[in-house]
Amino acid sequence: MAQPGSAYSLETKVQKPETHTMSVLVDNEPGVLARVIGLFSGRGYNIESLTVSETEHEAHLSRITIVTTGTPMVIEQIKNQLDRLVPIHSVTDLTVLGHPIERELAMVKVAGKGEKRVEALRLAEAFRAQVIDASTEHFVFEITGRQSKIEQFIVLMQPLGLVEVCRTGLAAIARGPEQM
Template sequence: MNALHIKKGSTKHSAYNLRPQFSDKQETHTLAVIVDNEPGVLARVIGLFAGRGYNIESLTVAEVDHTGKLSRITIVTRGTPQVIEQIKAQLGRIIPVHEVHDLTVEGPSVERELALLKVAADGDKRVESLRLADIFRANVVDSTLSSFVFEITGTPEKIDAFADLMRPLGLVEMARTGVAALARGSA
């Protein structure tokens, strides 16, 4: 506030438009980065995020072209639109990076994640966990007299919902792969 107690940019009748043009709304974006499959590339990409204080919510990496020795890094990150643009620009400047795609803004995409959940339950909780697994189309990949290991594939939100329902039934441990994503359509 200034000496007149008028909030900066609070009126559209001021001589100068002092309202910021930047959005401070946090958005989640999925970035697909095609890089050379060589030692140290992942460390450089991650170093870019760590050095600037950006958070990575999900990270998956795999070789996608054996002959061309290319890997695909799928990163889910969160930030303001300006921060996301800055991340994309800085990723594009790293030498072994070939392409950077923001799947969130480039059009419709398909995102999936795999999770394994261990649930230790007996009696009615055991039956209820099997019923919920059936509803969520989760597979039982291991079973003992006291526990199950479920495999579930879907959107991160689906996996979160399944885990939330399994917690009171005896969720002991969970492992998640991170998001794998592709743009829809022929392009």
């Protein structure tokens, strides 16, 4: 048995999974996204949200925003492995930089008549959701904001006749004047 304070006593620390938002600047060329996704799937890492768009047309650069969950050790492995992929210019863990600005867009289809229809419109106004399509039997709302706001809106629409939801995934940017 090891003595207290001994270098040989093994202490096991249980690390809690954390959710991190990473921004990855890559060359905009065929196969890059597949290589990034392959890194995650090949190692059993989960992607909770993925958004990709060209950000600098002249430089042919795209920005991939990835939301993933893992222990601090797994998150560090993901960053290091992403950094080693050839078409990647930079990997920034926006969560580590501190409270990134995060937004998501959702389109929410709700069908209903009478009081449920009126209540759906009232709630949409309270959430600043825009009606982008309407008929006598349904609405399609467009809502942007933090993921928690969108989740709350969806929960409130369920008893009113929620039909379908389409979400873009998270777009995020670091606060402050620095560029990625």
